[in-house]
Amino acid sequence: MRIAELSRASGVPVPTIKYYLREGLLPPGEFSSPNQARYDEGHVRRLKLVRALVEVGRVPIGGIKELLAELDQPEPNVHRAIGCALEPGLRREPEEDNPEIAAAKADLDQLIERRGWNVDDCSPAYQQIAEVMVTLRRLGTADLLDGLEGYAQVADKIAEIDLGLVARHRNDPGHVVFEAVIGTIIGDSLLQGLRRLAQENLSAKVFQANAVSS
């Protein structure tokens, strides 16, 4: 197909496609004549992936290049590619490692050990959790951290569902990364909404029953 058809098939405007081509985020088409490149289904899929990474994952161009380089290996490391996609998306206002952060990280390390998690303590998620723990303590709500163990167990269940969904496409690493990004980022919003509904349902039972009986 020509670039105009590629644009229609992928939903990505032609100028954006040209930009991706210049940046090397999309491999060049096959030139049938010096001014006429042809694209195929592989280009459509790649464009959708790049689009999801930019718009949903907000992954910087450098990160996308790294990720695509990994995907284009003969035996791509899907775990590493997913990491490239998801790490930059986390909210992060790095804070100096003051004693409060250090104490939170020590607690978090114990949690990680109890769960048997093999994770990188440089990951933004690790930093984010430590900062949340400090925030809860500063607000005088350290007792909410009593829920940490339970939340971590639930996180394992969520990750099991997440990975189960994307692993169905394991023969198509590009699609695994595509779904991992969308499922994780959009999935945060889904889980947030479901948590609110479940809270609403349970809070009515816990607190209205109380209001009536008191």
Place this chain on the structure above:
Amino acid sequence: MRIAELSRASGVPVPTIKYYLREGLLPPGEFSSPNQARYDEGHVRRLKLVRALVEVGRVPIGGIKELLAELDQPEPNVHRAIGCALEPGLRREPEEDNPEIAAAKADLDQLIERRGWNVDDCSPAYQQIAEVMVTLRRLGTADLLDGLEGYAQVADKIAEIDLGLVARHRNDPGHVVFEAVIGTIIGDSLLQGLRRLAQENLSAKVFQANAVSS
């Protein structure tokens, strides 16, 4: 205590305290002389709650007034107060009820019925979930919705932990609302981080094992 001490005790600057007093978010102190008001521990707690609602919950002033009016009832309805605090905080770009949204809501209604949830279909969370479902379908990743049932089960577990934590303070409705807001809003960030760590741990197992064996 005087207003300067109230400011120190609560961490809220004096001009902000005066603004809250004018807006009726903080009850007036007791006047010991025409220009000298005295505040007590109740004011400190109320200020911390208002602060958390504004800064963490991003609840509009009108919503805070409604919530405080509920809390100041002789028998406050804590369920309703928590609702006032949390509903406005959800991301919401309302979308016309087009056929896609209507179809998503029909699916969501079935899920809600299967879970036995007693929830308001006007709540922003309900709308948010329907919109996420539409987004996933539009992106060509409708198959990720196969996880919806599992995610909803997990949401019930999360809500159980959430409510269990705050219900320990049921004799102090103001503190229940305070912790519900902080635990829910800051808790979203905590759960997001834990989900990422759990994914990282599991993805290494699922996909790196594959890379090695292939």
